[in-house]
Amino acid sequence: MNGLPTVLDVDTGIDDALALLLALRSPELEIVGASCVAGNVMLDQVVRNTLGVLAVAGAHRVPVAAGARRPLLRRLTTATFFHGEDGIGGVALPAASREPLAEPAPAFLCRLAREFGGRLNVVAVGPLTNVALACVLDSSFAARLERLVVMGGAATVPGNVTPVAEANFYNDPEAARIVFESGARLTMVGLDVTMRALFEAQRYHLLRDVIAAGQDPVARFAWAVLDRYLKADLAAGLTGSPLHDPLAVAALVRPELLTCRALHVEIETGGRLSAGQSVANVNGLVERLESRGDHDDVVGLDRPPPNCDVALVVDSTAFIDLFCERLGLSVSPRQHTQ
Ligand code: BDR
Ligand code: CA
Secondary structure: OOOEEEEEEEOOOHHHHHHHHHHHOOOOEEEEEEEEOOOOOOHHHHHHHHHHHHHHOOOOOOOEEEOOOOOOOOOOOOOHHHHOOOOOOOOOOOOOOOOOOOOOHHHHHHHHHHHOOOOOEEEEOOOOHHHHHHHHHOOOHHHHOOEEEEEOOOOOOOOOOOOOEOHHHHHOHHHHHHHHOOOOOEEEEOHHHHOOOEEEHHHHHHOHHHHHHOOOHHHHHHHHHHHHHHHHHHHOOOOEEEOHHHHHHHHHHOHHHEEEEEEOEEEOOOOOOOOOEEEEOOOOOEEEEEEOOOOEEEEEEEOOOOOEEEEEEEOHHHHHHHHHHHHOOOOOHHHHHO
């Protein structure tokens, strides 16, 4: 095995599909499994999509495990406006020629973490329900991981579901909280960087001839799903589609594309307006309180220990170049000037 052993936990979804393809086409990684969680669409559809996307890339042997059908405590919110009723913008996938494993995703994650003895990486790009359940199932799971990259949250920018919450954390705040308190070596790839990693509509249109002339099934599929994604994002006032989940994969493939800061991050689970908010302590200080009978008094300042490397800056040009090169979506300079 040459690349970093890596599992993707997905709620496939258009950008999840693109993340799977980027991972499979990156020799820096060895994809040893995919675990599915309900999110962008319902779980059975996520499993179908994941098996189909793996088939598009010829990855017929990557094991797929089905996991949580709903968040730990809350009602699921799907996102067909962005991803289409089937989660992949109505693009045809090869018929599934195999079933997912009988083993549930949380148990699958725990088993791989044990088998890879401290070398396993997990890139979680859906609600964190499966990962939280793995933490609960095996108290040594989080510590066994080499790294856990999470696409989710917003440390210094607004949310994309509520004014403060990002979709994956909004969908299962309790799970996100368990994961952030798990002690895992965590990288948070949130909206701070993914909203700057746009696949521009202009580039998409330039690719039409490249795709029509090419035979690469991965490039054709990626181009077709981006169509739906772009329509929704243009309607939302953007100039392109944020490649949220592929950027989380890039955090392992090319860590130097992201500049991270070690911060203490807590996930809000209580507030009516703020559930799912990732509260990053950018100042690095908390007040120490002591009770004075009928009130509390500030008696000092503490430094909460960082629990997460939070990505705050991205080299978006280099990332989009990497994404396009790996997925066969590169426009030659000659085509560019035509
Ligand atoms: C995240 O939410 C989902 O809709 C996307 O697949 C991505 O993982 C972005 O907020
Ligand atoms: Ca996702």
